[in-house]
Amino acid sequence: MSRSRKLTGKRTVKQVDAKVDELARKTDTLGTEFASFASAAANDIMKLNHLIYGLLDEAGKITKIICINCKKEAVRPDIEGIEQSENCPHCGRNLHKSEQITLDDLHRGNMTESGEDSEE
Helix, strand or coil, X not given: CCCCHHHHCCCCHHHHHHHHHHHHHHHHHHXXXXXXXXXXXXXXXXXXXXXXXXXXXXXXXXXEEXXXXXXCEEEEECCCCCCCCCECCCXXXXXXXXXCCCHHHHHHCCECCCCCECCC
Protein backbone atom coordinates (compact mmCIF):
# COMPACT_ATOMS: atom_id res chain seq x y z
CA MET A 1 0.00 0.00 0.00
CA SER A 2 1.10 3.51 -0.66
CA ARG A 3 1.44 6.02 2.08
CA SER A 4 -0.77 9.09 2.17
CA ARG A 5 0.45 12.36 0.65
CA LYS A 6 0.61 13.98 4.07
CA LEU A 7 3.11 11.43 5.28
CA THR A 8 5.29 11.49 2.14
CA GLY A 9 5.17 15.28 1.66
CA LYS A 10 4.44 14.97 -2.05
CA ARG A 11 2.25 17.68 -3.57
CA THR A 12 -0.66 17.22 -5.88
CA VAL A 13 -0.59 18.57 -9.43
CA LYS A 14 -3.00 21.34 -8.37
CA GLN A 15 -0.68 22.36 -5.54
CA VAL A 16 2.33 22.43 -7.86
CA ASP A 17 0.40 24.47 -10.46
CA ALA A 18 -0.71 26.95 -7.77
CA LYS A 19 2.90 27.32 -6.57
CA VAL A 20 4.15 27.85 -10.15
CA ASP A 21 1.48 30.54 -10.71
CA GLU A 22 2.45 32.25 -7.46
CA LEU A 23 6.14 32.24 -8.40
CA ALA A 24 5.32 33.59 -11.88
CA ARG A 25 3.36 36.50 -10.34
CA LYS A 26 6.21 37.25 -7.93
CA THR A 27 8.73 37.14 -10.78
CA ASP A 28 6.63 39.55 -12.85
CA THR A 29 6.32 41.91 -9.88
CA LEU A 30 10.06 41.75 -9.24
CA GLY A 31 10.78 42.47 -12.92
CA THR A 32 8.47 45.49 -12.89
CA GLU A 33 10.04 46.83 -9.69
CA PHE A 34 13.55 46.36 -11.09
CA ALA A 35 12.62 48.16 -14.33
CA SER A 36 11.25 51.08 -12.31
CA PHE A 37 14.41 51.21 -10.20
CA ALA A 38 16.67 51.05 -13.27
CA SER A 39 14.71 53.85 -14.94
CA ALA A 40 14.95 56.06 -11.85
CA ALA A 41 18.69 55.40 -11.53
CA ALA A 42 19.24 56.20 -15.22
CA ASN A 43 17.31 59.47 -14.84
CA ASP A 44 19.44 60.45 -11.84
CA ILE A 45 22.65 59.67 -13.73
CA MET A 46 21.48 61.78 -16.69
CA LYS A 47 20.73 64.70 -14.37
CA LEU A 48 24.18 64.43 -12.78
CA ASN A 49 25.79 64.21 -16.22
CA HIS A 50 24.05 67.42 -17.33
CA LEU A 51 25.02 69.14 -14.09
CA ILE A 52 28.68 68.14 -14.40
CA TYR A 53 28.90 69.19 -18.05
CA GLY A 54 27.15 72.48 -17.22
CA LEU A 55 29.66 73.23 -14.47
CA LEU A 56 32.59 72.28 -16.72
CA ASP A 57 31.23 74.49 -19.52
CA GLU A 58 30.82 77.41 -17.10
CA ALA A 59 34.44 76.91 -15.95
CA GLY A 60 35.67 76.85 -19.55
CA LYS A 61 36.72 73.20 -19.32
CA ILE A 62 34.66 71.97 -22.29
CA THR A 63 35.66 71.64 -25.93
CA LYS A 64 32.88 71.54 -28.50
CA ILE A 65 33.80 69.94 -31.82
CA ILE A 66 31.64 69.66 -34.91
CA CYS A 67 32.13 66.24 -36.49
CA ILE A 68 33.35 66.58 -40.05
CA ASN A 69 31.41 63.43 -41.04
CA CYS A 70 27.95 63.76 -39.47
CA LYS A 71 28.03 67.54 -38.68
CA LYS A 72 26.81 66.94 -35.11
CA GLU A 73 28.40 68.55 -32.08
CA ALA A 74 30.60 66.44 -29.82
CA VAL A 75 31.31 67.78 -26.31
CA ARG A 76 34.51 66.74 -24.52
CA PRO A 77 35.81 67.74 -21.08
CA ASP A 78 39.25 69.39 -20.95
CA ILE A 79 40.50 67.71 -17.79
CA GLU A 80 44.03 66.43 -17.40
CA GLY A 81 44.19 62.67 -17.16
CA ILE A 82 40.97 62.00 -19.04
CA GLU A 83 41.59 60.24 -22.34
CA GLN A 84 40.17 62.09 -25.33
CA SER A 85 38.58 59.92 -27.99
CA GLU A 86 38.93 61.05 -31.58
CA ASN A 87 35.73 59.21 -32.51
CA CYS A 88 32.38 60.94 -32.78
CA PRO A 89 29.87 59.73 -30.17
CA HIS A 90 27.07 60.06 -32.75
CA CYS A 91 28.43 58.37 -35.88
CA GLY A 92 31.54 56.59 -34.55
CA ARG A 93 33.85 58.05 -37.19
CA ASN A 94 36.93 60.22 -36.66
CA LEU A 95 35.89 63.74 -35.60
CA HIS A 96 38.57 65.47 -37.66
CA LYS A 97 39.02 63.35 -40.78
CA SER A 98 36.46 62.90 -43.50
CA GLU A 99 35.97 59.23 -44.17
CA GLN A 100 34.76 57.54 -47.30
CA ILE A 101 31.13 56.48 -47.15
CA THR A 102 30.76 52.72 -47.35
CA LEU A 103 27.92 50.69 -48.76
CA ASP A 104 27.14 49.64 -45.18
CA ASP A 105 26.57 53.31 -44.29
CA LEU A 106 24.21 53.75 -47.23
CA HIS A 107 22.44 50.51 -46.37
CA ARG A 108 21.93 51.61 -42.75
CA GLY A 109 20.58 54.91 -44.02
CA ASN A 110 23.10 57.00 -42.09
CA MET A 111 24.21 58.99 -45.09
CA THR A 112 23.02 59.88 -48.56
CA GLU A 113 25.26 59.42 -51.58
CA SER A 114 26.39 63.06 -51.35
CA GLY A 115 27.78 62.44 -47.83
CA GLU A 116 25.11 64.44 -46.01
CA ASP A 117 23.03 63.16 -43.12
CA SER A 118 19.75 61.66 -44.19
CA GLU A 119 17.68 63.64 -41.67
CA GLU A 120 13.98 63.00 -41.62
